[in-house]
Amino acid sequence: MNAEIIGVGSELLLGQIANTNAQYLSKQLAEIGINVYYHTVVGDNANRLKDAIHTAQKRANLIIFTGGLGPTKDDLTKEAISQLLGKPLVTDEEALQSIELYFKKVKRVMTPNNKKQALVMEGSTILRNDYGMAPGMAIKVEEIEYMLFPGPPKELYPMYENYAKEYLLNKLEVKERIESRVLRFFGIGESQLETEIEDLLENQTNPTIAPLAGDGEVTLRLTAKHADSNIAQQMIDEVEQVIRQRVGPYFYGYNQTSLQEELMSALISKGKTIASAESLTGGLFSERLTSLSGAGAVLKGSIVCYHNEIKQHTLGVSSDTLHNYGAVSTQCAKEMAEQIRVKCSSDVGISFTGVAGPKVQEGKEVGTVFVGISVAGRETTVHHLQLTGSRQAIRQRTVRYGCHYLLKALNEEN
Amino acid sequence: MNAEIIGVGSELLLGQIANTNAQYLSKQLAEIGINVYYHTVVGDNANRLKDAIHTAQKRANLIIFTGGLGPTKDDLTKEAISQLLGKPLVTDEEALQSIELYFKKVKRVMTPNNKKQALVMEGSTILRNDYGMAPGMAIKVEEIEYMLFPGPPKELYPMYENYAKEYLLNKLEVKERIESRVLRFFGIGESQLETEIEDLLENQTNPTIAPLAGDGEVTLRLTAKHADSNIAQQMIDEVEQVIRQRVGPYFYGYNQTSLQEELMSALISKGKTIASAESLTGGLFSERLTSLSGAGAVLKGSIVCYHNEIKQHTLGVSSDTLHNYGAVSTQCAKEMAEQIRVKCSSDVGISFTGVAGPKVQEGKEVGTVFVGISVAGRETTVHHLQLTGSRQAIRQRTVRYGCHYLLKALNEEN
Numbered sequence: 087m088n089a090e091i092i093g094v095g096s097e098l099l100l101g102q103i104a105n106t107n108a109q110y111l112s113k114q115l116a117e118i119g120i121n122v123y124y125h126t127v128v129g130d131n132a133n134r135l136k137d138a139i140h141t142a143q144k145r146a147n148l149i150i151f152t153g154g155l156g157p158t159k160d161d162l163t164k165e166a167i168s169q170l171l172g173k174p175l176v177t178d179e180e181a182l183q184s185i186e187l188y189f190k191k192v193k194r195v196m197t198p199n200n201k202k203q204a205l206v207m208e209g210s211t212i213l214r215n216d217y218g219m220a221p222g223m224a225i226k227v228e229e230i231e232y233m234l235f236p237g238p239p240k241e242l243y244p245m246y247e248n249y250a251k252e253y254l255l256n257k258l259e260v261k262e263r264i265e266s267r268v269l270r271f272f273g274i275g276e277s278q279l280e281t282e283i284e285d286l287l288e289n290q291t292n293p294t295i296a297p298l299a300g301d302g303e304v305t306l307r308l309t310a311k312h313a314d315s316n317i318a319q320q321m322i323d324e325v326e327q328v329i330r331q332r333v334g335p336y337f338y339g340y341n342q343t344s345l346q347e348e349l350m351s352a353l354i355s356k357g358k359t360i361a362s363a364e365s366l367t368g369g370l371f372s373e374r375l376t377s378l379s380g381a382g383a384v385l386k387g388s389i390v391c392y393h394n395e396i397k398q399h400t401l402g403v404s405s406d407t408l409h410n411y412g413a414v415s416t417q418c419a420k421e422m423a424e425q426i427r428v429k430c431s432s433d434v435g436i437s438f439t440g441v442a443g444p445k446v447q448e449g450k451e452v453g454t455v456f457v458g459i460s461v462a463g464r465e466t467t468v469h470h471l472q473l474t475g476s477r478q479a480i481r482q483r484t485v486r487y488g489c490h491y492l493l494k495a496l497n498e499e500n
Numbered sequence: 501m502n503a504e505i506i507g508v509g510s511e512l513l514l515g516q517i518a519n520t521n522a523q524y525l526s527k528q529l530a531e532i533g534i535n536v537y538y539h540t541v542v543g544d545n546a547n548r549l550k551d552a553i554h555t556a557q558k559r560a561n562l563i564i565f566t567g568g569l570g571p572t573k574d575d576l577t578k579e580a581i582s583q584l585l586g587k588p589l590v591t592d593e594e595a596l597q598s599i600e601l602y603f604k605k606v607k608r609v610m611t612p613n614n615k616k617q618a619l620v621m622e623g624s625t626i627l628r629n630d631y632g633m634a635p636g637m638a639i640k641v642e643e644i645e646y647m648l649f650p651g652p653p654k655e656l657y658p659m660y661e662n663y664a665k666e667y668l669l670n671k672l673e674v675k676e677r678i679e680s681r682v683l684r685f686f687g688i689g690e691s692q693l694e695t696e697i698e699d700l701l702e703n704q705t706n707p708t709i710a711p712l713a714g715d716g717e718v719t720l721r722l723t724a725k726h727a728d729s730n731i732a733q734q735m736i737d738e739v740e741q742v743i744r745q746r747v748g749p750y751f752y753g754y755n756q757t758s759l760q761e762e763l764m765s766a767l768i769s770k771g772k773t774i775a776s777a778e779s780l781t782g783g784l785f786s787e788r789l790t791s792l793s794g795a796g797a798v799l800k801g802s803i804v805c806y807h808n809e810i811k812q813h814t815l816g817v818s819s820d821t822l823h824n825y826g827a828v829s830t831q832c833a834k835e836m837a838e839q840i841r842v843k844c845s846s847d848v849g850i851s852f853t854g855v856a857g858p859k860v861q862e863g864k865e866v867g868t869v870f871v872g873i874s875v876a877g878r879e880t881t882v883h884h885l886q887l888t889g890s891r892q893a894i895r896q897r898t899v900r901y902g903c904h905y906l907l908k909a910l911n912e913e914n
Binding site: 093098099100101102103104105106108109110111112113114115116122123124125126127128129134137138141145275276277278280281287288296297298299300307362364366367368369370371372373375376377379381382385386387388389390391392393395396400429430431442443444445472473474475476477478479481 | 507510511512513514515516517518519520522523524525526527528529530536537538539540541542543545548551552555559570571572573574602605606607608609611613614631652654658710712776778780781782783784785786787789790791793795796799800801802803804805806807809810814843844845856857858859891892895
């Protein structure tokens with residue numbers, strides 16, 4: 087089955103919202119082995135919608151619509167499809183009753199246009215809407231499956247999960263299982279990673295290997311198909327092993343994890359607490375860590391020492407260091423990491439100082455960054471980075487590199 | 501000009517990311533009066549991409565591509581378009597030099613596949629990429645404008661704003677000017693706001709009034725059309741005045757501003773410095789403030805006192821307060837705000853303490869939050885909030901409310 091997802095709604099074409107419904111449905115369809123080859127977005131215009139359907143009919147045998155099932159004049163998805171397929175609209179009594187019940191419940195007057203929401207195409211399978219008024223529907227006409235979903239995600243998601251998924255699984259003749267796993271890498275560029283595994287990428291069939299770069303990271307999605315899902319997992323294991331033999335040092339985790347989650351797990355498993363001293367990052371490191379529930383077990387606290395006055399008086403960096411080397415220096419990063427560890431009585435201290443831009447500072451270029459790591463009983467290390475990008479990109483990369491270096495240091499420790 | 505936006509990338513069809521580039525560009529194009537009639541998404545497949553282009557050529561005279569300009573074999577957007585339009589690819593020397601420079605700067609080896617990123621279509625206008633390697637391009641062939649952008653939003657957004665927008669404005673034979681202005685509100689719900697201005701919403705024609713809710717804020721976009729842009733602005737002024745007479749107390753700023761930007765401007769204009777003491781927010785307030793360039797003029801520093809130990813020993817909250825009232829209390833918020841102001845010798849101290857969840861804390865419900873504001877020479881105020889939502893939503897709303905309360909306090913001061 088090859089699918090096309092057609093999003094209907096002028097709010098999408100005006101950029102008021104992103105087409106997250108297409109993202110959601112694509113992910114769901116991939117999981118049950120349905121290929122999605124196109125997404126289309128069209129406004130609340132019957133002629134352009136019909137054109138889009140004609141185009142889709144030539145290239146897909148599953149056409150999924152989202153949006154345009156509501157009560158207003160703008161909502162014309164099912165009217166257009168009904169005309170095109172020659173399937174008249176009839177009132178679905180169950181849907182009508184539940185709409186009337188809803189208005190009684192919220193004690194509002196039911197305006198006549200709401201009745202329109204209970205109209206469905208004759209001969210279609212109704213997909214119940216447990217979180218809204220307009221039902222969805224599914225109908226097969228001349229070897230093409232059409233499925234209509236409401237636009238609001240809080241109605242669409244449960245409708246897919248509770249009703250549409252089963253409908254689709256019954257229609258699929260394929261009994262093949264699809265398993266996938268994402269490998270996450272940090273500290274290696276996309277092109278370098280691909281060069282290291284070029285032969286694997288060129289000869290991939292099953293499992294497939296899909297690289298994706300974003301946010302300073304690179305990921306590889308490994309996807310295997312097999313009637314037995316255990317065997318599909320083994321096939322992925324084997325490819326993963328080969329990849330990690332080549333670029334293992336840059337690998338840091340699986341699937342939806344992040345550097346800060348991995349860092350937090352590592353700190354918890356080693357029973358270590360941490361504190362941060364942050365200049366250019368302004369609190370971003372501790373903010374990222376405390377965004378995870380359970381941060382209380384590892385983060386004691388932080389000092390955001392944006393002014394040198396705070397570096398000196400609150401954190402305790404020596405005035406000599408600030409005077410002789412400046413705040414953007416190896417020496418300052420070292421003292422910041424050591425001082426915060428002592429101040430907060432934590433096992434680990436991490437520091438961030440540098441130039442986020444847009445202006446040079448102390449004669450140091452934008453992107454000059456020092457990350458200090460102080461661990462009780464070990465020599466303090468300072469990493470010097472030269473980063474590029476906007477102010478915000480530099481700050482975010484600084485924190486990612488900090489997590490990366492500290493993770494490495496913790497893993498080396500055993 | 502009628503536009504179609506074609507997003508290229510299998511990661512979109514697999515649902516790994518949402519097509520936020522189409523959203524961004526649609527919003528930008530609407531602002532300069534270009535209608536977007538279709539969005540299309542197609543995978544990294546040359547034949548299907550060519551089919552999508554053929555379809556677009558029949559219905560648009562501006563075709564915009566996003567993604568597929570990178571160094572890998574997957575990236576085939578410009579190769580496919582170049583073949584289709586009969587415009588050979590040639591190396592752009594400036595782009596090549598900047599790629600080589602980039603690799604030198606970050607001290608990484610430049611793999612040969614990176615050279616591919618410097619290839620551009622002969623005869624095209626280059627759109628410089630200030631935040632990445634692959635340049636964008638624009639070319640007109642047989643009455644159709646083609647524009648190619650890189651996929652990463654960090655590269656695409658500035659490329660559009662700094663280079664592509666002007667290119668498009670030059671191509672437009674604009675007669676009517678479209679002016680728009682966004683009014684931003686905080687502390688009022690979308691339905692309450694709409695109720696207050698219901699009659700205006702119902703009778704809108706020119707200017708139009710478009711409400712949009714998101715991220716705990718509500719905005720109204722006023723858009724007016726007129727041959728004279730000054731008159732269009734006056735038309736907007738008049739509607740704005742009526743709206744602000746009704747819901748003025750919730751209004752905080754225009755267009756792309758944010759509560760933290762308004763707060764920073766207010767602090768700068770009053771010549772005041774600030775410091776924050778953060779418990780549940782974990783540094784989010786100072787992180788948001790330092791994300792803005794120029795933060796050095798107002799933020800002295802912050803203490804993230806996640807553990808009570810840090811509240812007491814580093815910040816100086818009395819042990820009596822922690823013992824008798826707990827960390828999540830009016831009393832603790834008051835002392836935190838006062839202590840941080842004194843510790844950092846700032847004019848203003850702000851504090852955040854509360855329960856972000858997922859668990860109750862000190863017997864206090866998730867969402868219980870106290871925000872303290874201490875200003876030199878005035879009595880410290882503490883605001884008690886009861887918020888709902890996820891851990892991250894509670895933290896973000898806490899910071900927004902903090903900015904909102906402090907802005908009000910600063911504005912009352914004169």
